[in-house]
Amino acid sequence: MSVSEKIIVPGTNVLRRAGNTLISSEASEAEKAEAFKTLTAWRSLHTYPIDTFQKTLRRRCGELKFKDFTVAQRLKRLPSIVSKLKRYPGMNLARMQDIGGLRVILPSIQDVYRLHNDLIHINKRFSHEPKLPCDDYIQKPKPDGYRSLHQIFIYKSRDHTELDGLSIELQIRTKLQHSWATAVETLGVIEKASIKSGFGSDDHKHFFKLSSALFSIKEQTPILPELADLSPNEIALQAKEIEEKLQIFKKLKGIAITAKHIESTSNSRYAYHILRLYRSEDAWKVDVMPFSKSQEDLAKTFYASLEAQVKGDPDVDVVLVSVGDLKAIKKAYPNYFLDTNQFIKEMQSAFKKFLDA
Known part of the structure; x- marks a missing residue:
């Protein structure tokens, strides 16, 4: 995305109607298809903010001298977005805060709070606005036992002010919680x-x-x-x-399982990977499909196409991630390798x- 390129952002009412259509039992297939197009376009807008967030997070983790850390980013899967709309019928797509998400995995509880404190209090160069208080599921675990620290940031851009106001969710957790x-x-x-x-x-x-x-x-x-x-x-x-x-x-x-059809085994020249987990002949397999930074639009288009193909199939799951080489992918998304x-x-x-x- 170039600095001069103007980004078209759907209006709040457009997003509200699309969300209502996606969970409506009375909407036609054509109406749902159009709503999915709106949702896919809205989701893809979050790519630029989480790209810039990831660079900042990697730099801060390095400067804080953490012994070991993993930074990963993802766009929320379409089935997960629709499922959330169904669970919270009054929610507007424009207000869903975790469509663009980042995750940092650190060795210890102390590291989790040190990074969080750095981002919201100490680091003046981090201009994105945190929504406080955070959701601290470490001090107060979710009823199912889930533990992690979730912080929503309101994005601010020098180059693309039309993206100002997008919500990005940062999850910070320990290796044990992960x-x-x-x-x-x-x-x-x-x-x-x-x-x-x-x-x-x-x-x-x-x-x-x-x-x-x-x-x-x-x-x-x-x-x-x-x-x-x-x-x-x-x-x-x-x-x-x-x-x-x-x-x-x-x-x-x-x-x-181990990954099949892998082109990128040890280098980080690929910016994005699509992971496709699927059952074949009573065994689980995973495809890892790499894309360069210049292929960002192709990756997003292919991801949306795959999601449409496998919608409702319990034996297939796909996700688009940006995390680095295969070793880093396995650390950040071991569930896609069933590890x-x-x-x-x-x-x-x-x-x-x-x-x-």
Whole structure:
């Protein structure tokens, strides 16, 4: 996108009508197709802001001398956007704050708060306006056990003022919190039920609440209030009983995959990658399709086309990401490689600590 290129931004009423059409049971296929075009165009506008955010985040993480960090960006998947509109019928697409998202994965809780504090208080060069207070799901985990710090920023641009006001969501989490979220998504794929969206069996959901509590204990942060009266031993025992009954670790271990059809194995000359996770002959595979920076429009067009093709298919999932080389992709999006080794290792360590003593 050149500085001189004028960007057309859909109006609030246009976005509201498109959102209402997408969740309407009475809208025609032609009306829905037109609404999807509006949504796709609106989503693609968030690419420029998250590109500039990512560069700032990488620079700040380097200057803060974190031992290890991963910065990733993504555009929210169309099915996820529509699902959110259905869950919150009064929401206008123009007010959805997480269409453009960035994630930073850091080693420790201290690192999470240090980066957040730097971005909202100390770093005067970071001109985008934070919406405070943030959503701190570390100090107050979500009811399902999810933990991370979410900060919304209102974007400001020197080159494209027409994009001013776009919301960008930044998630900052530890490696441990990331391993939990990856396991939730991966088991959801295996069970064909989005556990992170509230579906799935009660046993599975309770297991992840318990595992979240064990990880909170390790990181010395608050656990879910409903589990606060239980001792670490009781939490570990309940989790182990569910795991053994449902063979959760065996399911997770048996499905890890390696990437196929990869052109970019160790270089970072590609700016974008489309990940396509799909089931083929009772096995899961993943395609990684790289695109250069100059192919940004092609990547977005191809991504939208793939999403339209696989809409409603539980055996296919696609996402467009920008994170670096294949190694970085695997670190940032292990759920697309169904890699839950870190989660299993951490859970087995907790069982040994609290139950084998």
